Amino acid sequence: MTVNRRRDFLKDLVWAGLGSAVFMRPAMAPAEIRVRRPNVIFILADDLGYGDLSCFGQKKFSTPNIDRLAAEGMKFTRHYCGCTVCAPSRSTVMTGLHTGHTPIRGNKQVGDGQVPLPQGTETLAACLKRAGYATGCFGKWGLGFPGSVGDPVNVGFDTFFGYNCQTEAHSYYPERLWSDRQEVKLDGQTYSPPLIMGEALKFVREHAGKKPFFAWLTVTIPHAAMSVPPELHAPFRKQFPEFEGTRARYDKTREDESPASAFPAMIGVLDRQVGEVLALVKALGIEEDTLVLFASDNGPHKEGGHQPDFWGSSGGLRGYKRDLYDGGIRTPLLARWPGTIRPGSESAHLSAFWDLMPTLCELAGKKPACNMDGLSFASTLLGREGQPQHSGLYWEFHEQGGKRAYLKGSLKAIQLNVDKVPEGPVEVYDLAADPAEVHNIADRHGLFVDEARRAFVAQHSRSETFPWKWEKTK
Numbered sequence: 046m047t048v049n050r051r052r053d054f055l056k057d058l059v060w061a062g063l064g065s066a067v068f069m070r071p072a073m074a075p076a077e078i079r080v081r082r083p084n085v086i087f088i089l090a091d092d093l094g095y096g097d098l099s100c101f102g103q104k105k106f107s108t109p110n111i112d113r114l115a116a117e118g119m120k121f122t123r124h125y126c127g128c129t130v131c132a133p134s135r136s137t138v139m140t141g142l143h144t145g146h147t148p149i150r151g152n153k154q155v156g157d158g159q160v161p162l163p164q165g166t167e168t169l170a171a172c173l174k175r176a177g178y179a180t181g182c183f184g185k186w187g188l189g190f191p192g193s194v195g196d197p198v199n200v201g202f203d204t205f206f207g208y209n210c211q212t213e214a215h216s217y218y219p220e221r222l223w224s225d226r227q228e229v230k231l232d233g234q235t236y237s238p239p240l241i242m243g244e245a246l247k248f249v250r251e252h253a254g255k256k257p258f259f260a261w262l263t264v265t266i267p268h269a270a271m272s273v274p275p276e277l278h279a280p281f282r283k284q285f286p287e288f289e290g291t292r293a294r295y296d297k298t299r300e301d302e303s304p305a306s307a308f309p310a311m312i313g314v315l316d317r318q319v320g321e322v323l324a325l326v327k328a329l330g331i332e333e334d335t336l337v338l339f340a341s342d343n344g345p346h347k348e349g350g351h352q353p354d355f356w357g358s359s360g361g362l363r364g365y366k367r368d369l370y371d372g373g374i375r376t377p378l379l380a381r382w383p384g385t386i387r388p389g390s391e392s393a394h395l396s397a398f399w400d401l402m403p404t405l406c407e408l409a410g411k412k413p414a415c416n417m418d419g420l421s422f423a424s425t426l427l428g429r430e431g432q433p434q435h436s437g438l439y440w441e442f443h444e445q446g447g448k449r450a451y452l453k454g455s456l457k458a459i460q461l462n463v464d465k466v467p468e469g470p471v472e473v474y475d476l477a478a479d480p481a482e483v484h485n486i487a488d489r490h491g492l493f494v495d496e497a498r499r500a501f502v503a504q505h506s507r508s509e510t511f512p513w514k515w516e517k518t519k
Contacts, residue, residue, distance in 0.1 A: 081334070082176075082257050082408065082409050082410055083257070083334060083335055083336040083382060083385075083408055084249075084252075084253075084257050084258050084259075084260075084331060084334055084335040084336065085173075085178075085257075085258070085259045085260070085335075085336050085338070085405055085408075085409075086249070086260045086262065086322060086326070086335060086336070086337045086338070087259075087260070087261050087262065087337075087338040087339075087340075087401075088262045088264065088319060088322070088337070088338065088339045088340075089135075089138075089184070089261065089262065089263045089264065089339075089340055089341070089342055090264055090266060090267070090315060090339070090340070090341040090342070091131065091185065091214075091263070091264060091265050091266060091267065091268035091341070091342055092267055092268045092269065092341065092342070092343060092344070092345055092346045092366055093266075093267060093312075093315075093341035093345070093376075093377070094341070094344050094345030094353060094356075094358030094359050094360060094365075094372070095344065095358075095359060095360035095362055095371075095372065095375050095376065095377055096356075096357045096358055096359055096360025096361065096362075097267075097312060097341075097345065097356065097358050097360075097377075098111050098112070098377050099111075099112055100112040100114075100115040100116075100120065100377075100379075101120075101360055101377045102357070102360055102361075103356070103357065104357070105309065105356060105357070106281075106309035106312065106313070108312060108315075108316045109316065109320075110316045110317065110319040110320035110323065111315075111316050111319050111339060111379070113319075113320075113323060113381070114319070114337060114339050114379035114380070114381045115379050115389075116388065116389055117381050117383065117388045117389075118337070118379060118380050118381030118382065118383075118386045118388060118390070119379070119380045119381075119386050119387070119390045119391065119392055119425075119426065120377075120378075120379055120390070120391045120392070121377075121378035121379070121380070121391075121392050121393075121394065121396065122391060122392070122393050123375070123392075123393050123394065123395050123396070124340070124375070124376055124377075124378035124396050124397065125374050125375055125376060125396070125397040125398070125438060125440075125452075126340065126341065126342055126343050126344075126374050126375075126376040126397070126398050127143070127144060127147070127342075127397065127398035127399060127440075128144050128150070128343065128374070128440060128442060129343045129344060129366055129367050129368060129369060129373040129374050129440075129442055130151070130152050130343055130366065130367060130442070130444070131152060131185070131187055131211055131342055131343065132149050132151065132152045132153075132159055132160075132187045132188060132211065133147065133149050133150045133151055133152075133442075134342040134343055134398060135149075135186075135187060135188060135263070135342060136148060136149035136150070136162070136188060137397070137398040137399045138169060138398045138399075138401050138402065139162065139166075139168045139169050139170065139188065139200070139402070140162075140166060140167070140168060140169075140399070140402065140415075140417070141169070141399050141400075141401075141402030141403055141413065141415070141417030141418065141419040142399055142417060142418050142419075143397070143399050143418045143438070143439050143440065143504065144439075144440050144441045144442070145418075145439050145440075145441055145504040145505040145506060146418060146504075146506050147399075148162055148163050148166060148508070148510070149162060149188055149511075150441065150443055150508055150510075150511035151442075151443040151444065151511050152187070152211065153510070153511070154212060155190055156190050157190045157191055157209075157210060158186075158187070158189060158190025158191060158193070158209050158210040158211075159187045159188060159189065159190065159195075159210065159211060160189075160195075160510055161188065161189030161190060161193040161194050161195025161196070162188050162189055162194065162195035162200055163194065163195075164194045166195075166200060167413055167414050167415035168200045168201045168402075169201070169259075169401065169402040169405060169406070169413075170182070170197075170200060170201030170202045170259065170261070171200060171201030172201070172402070172406045172409075172411055172413045172414070173201070173259045173405065173406065173409055173411065174201050174202075174203070175411060176257075176406070176409040176410060176411035177256060177257065178256070178257045178258055178259045178409060179203055179248075179252045179256055179257070179258040179259070180201055180202045180203050180204075180258070180259045180261075181202060181203060181204045181205070181206075181245070181248040181258070181259070181260050181261070182197045182202045182204075182205045182206075182207070182260075182261045182263060183205070183206050183207055183241050183242070183244055183245035183248070183260065183261070183262050183263065184207045184208070184241055184245075184261075184262055184263030184264050184265060185207060185208045185211055185214040185263045185264075185265050185268075186205065186207065186208065186209050186210075186211070186263070187208075187209075187210070187211035187214075188200075189209075190209065190210065191209050191223060191226065191228075192226060196209070196226065197209075198225050198226060202261075204225055204248065205223065205224070205225055206222065206223070206224050206225075206241060206244040206245075207222055207223065207237075207241050207244075207263070208222060208223070208237075208265070209223045214265050214268065215268070215269055215270055215295060215296055215297070216270060216272075216296040216297070216298055216299075217236055217237050217238065217265065217270060217272040217273075217296070218233055218234055218235060218236060218237065218272070218296070218298065218299065219231055219233070219235075219237055220232075220233045222237065222240070222241070224244075233298060236272075236273075236274055237265070238264065238265065238266060238314055238315075238318065239318075241264070242262070242264075242318050242321065245260055245262050245322075246321065246322070246325055248260055249322075249325055249326070249329070250325070250329065253329040253330075253331050254329065254330070254331065257334075257409070259405070262322075264315060264318070266311050266312070266314060266315040267308060267311045267312060267315070267351075268346065269295045269296075269346055269348045269349045269351075270295040270296040270299075270301065270349045271293065271295070271301045271304030271305070271307040271308060271311065271349045271350050271351055272296060272299070272301055272307065272311075273307045273310040273311050273314060277310045277313065277314065278303070278306070278307050278310045280310075281306045281307070281309050281310050282303050282306050284306070285305070285306040285309075288303045288304070288305040288306045288352075289303050289306075290303070291303055291304065291305065291350060292304070292350070293349050293350025294349075295348055295349030295350075296349075301349065301350060304349055304350025304351065305350055305351060305352040305355065308351055308352075308356060309356075319339065322337065323337070332383045332384075333382075333383050333384040333385070335382065336380065336381070336382040336385075336386075336408070336426075337380070337381045337382070338378070338379070338380050338401075339377075339378070339379040339380075340376045340377065340378045340379075340398075341376045341377065342376075343366050343373060343374065343376075344358075344359060344362075344364060344365050344366045344368065344372045344373040344374060344375070344376075345358035345359060345365050345366060345372070346365065346366045347365055347366070353365060359372035360372070360375075361480065361481060362375060362480060362481060362482070363481050363482040363483070364482075367442070367444060367445060368448075369440055369442055369448045369449070369450040369459050370459065370482050371457075371476065371480065371482060374440060374450075378396075380426055382426070385426075385427065386426055386427075386428075387428055390428075392425050394422055394425045394432060395434070395435055395438065395452070396420075396422050396425075396435075397419070397435075397438050399417065399418045399419035400419040400420055400421065400422050401419065402417060402419055403417055403419045403420060403421040404419075404421045404422050404423050404426070406421075407421045407423045408423055408426075420433040420434075420435060421433070436453065437451055437452060437453040437500055438451070438452045438453075439451050439452075439500055439501075439504040439505075441463075441505060443511050443513075446461065446462045446463070446464050446465060447461075447462065447463030447464035447465075447513055447514070448460065448461055448463060449463055449501055449505075451496075451497040451500045451501065451504075452476075453493070453496070455475050455476045455477035455478075456473060456474070456475055456476075456490065456493050457473070457474050457475075457476055457482070458471050458472065458473050458487075458493065458494065458497030459471070459472045459473075459474075459482075460472070460497075460501065463513060464513055464514040464515065465514075467513065467515055468498075470487070471487055471494045471497055471498065472485045472487055473485060473486050473487040473489075473490045473493060473494060473497075474486065
């Protein structure tokens with residue numbers, strides 16, 4: 046199919062709150078580090094768990110290309126996504142605001158897509174565009190239906206190709222995608238990841254060496270439907286025969302055979318696509334001018350026949366997608382920028398998705414025209430001293446009775462059933478001693494419980510679109 050398109054495109058030894066540290070293999074003296082405005086390619090996986098990459102401990106399959114990002118760049122061991130489901134997590138990236146303040150705090154369908162970012166929202170894409178960057182988004186959007194004020198081409202992206210509606214992204218064989226504001230009809234038999242990645246690589250080729258660019262690759266793998274072309278699935282069906290004879294349906298248009306064994310095949314597709322990105326950047330001669338980031342929007346799902354416990358997808362952490370335990374919100378962030386970020390470095394700096402906007406805008410030399418909850422971690426990337434630290438991180442989640450969490454240093458507070466009992470019990474875990482959040486030690490940390498309750502109030506601004514149930518009566 047031809048699409049005519051217009052283009053402009055440490056180990057965990059030190060915990061935040063107790064200090065942050067970066068442990069590195071010797072590579073270059075600090076004076077050798079060159080700093081300039083980088084191109085940015087941000088690859089955001091969909092529902093990839095903290096343990097789904099071999100560089101984060103996966104043993105049953107390998108991710109060699111993604112592992113290169115760690116070997117040739119920096120691995121963040123305490124980075125958190127914006128929320129435990131898709132749309133609000135992406136909203137925190139785009140706005141630099143956590144879920145107590147960001148406008149999109151849940152997955153809510155409106156018309157032909159999702160609730161849009163409000164008119165006038167300052168976004169990461171808009172800020173980088175004002176800094177002279179070409180901006181493109183490729184994959185899944187979910188922050189505003191086509192033609193709305195939240196349409197990607199209305200919030201700072203020069204171009205978009207992929208699924209506007211995240212519900213439609215439940216199928217890897219869609220009947221349509223979107224090219225900017227134009228609907229692209231498909232036959233329902235075309236596997237979408239290569240098609241979307243092809244457009245992303247085209248954007249990189251068109252802008253390389255001409256102007257800096259920001260490419261947000263919001264890939265759909267490994268979300269929900271365990272779908273992959275049969276020839277890619279076949280080797281893993283043989284390797285993991287225990288799943289033969291099982292079937293599951295998540296995509297309404299098809300049923301998947303042996304869905305659990307499709308998972309490593311899907312990750313293989315994603316890993317090869319990362320390899321394509323790295324190969325292209327090298328071929329174009331822009332490796333030292335390009336920052337490549339990789340993360341996941343939330344923890345692993347348990348849908349479509351996926352078996353996250355079999356694969357160890359949560360990486361030994363408690364919880365999955367829709368949990369505010371670390372398995373639902375800690376993400377494997379990787380950053381590669383040859384000649385600037387030291388290869389093989391690791392950081393335990395405590396950071397979250399809402400830090401990405403101030404970080405990338407600082408590297409681009411442009412200050413956002415809004416207040417943000419995020420703090421730039423550019424100093425960590427560049428190996429400089431003076432990295433600002435969060436006094437605490439806050440999340441709220443408006444499904445399953447309502448949940449909220451507060452993290453300071455190694456102590457984390459979680460409250461469930463917020464909609465029903467806003468003053469209900471608070472759980473406390475010491476992530477340094479108990480990363481799997483097994484032992485609730487709230488009875489030993491009354492002062493921290495009180496601090497968390499204050500944070501639950503102070504970090505939340507009422508949303509008319511996503512209110513707590515007890516706010517609806519006010």
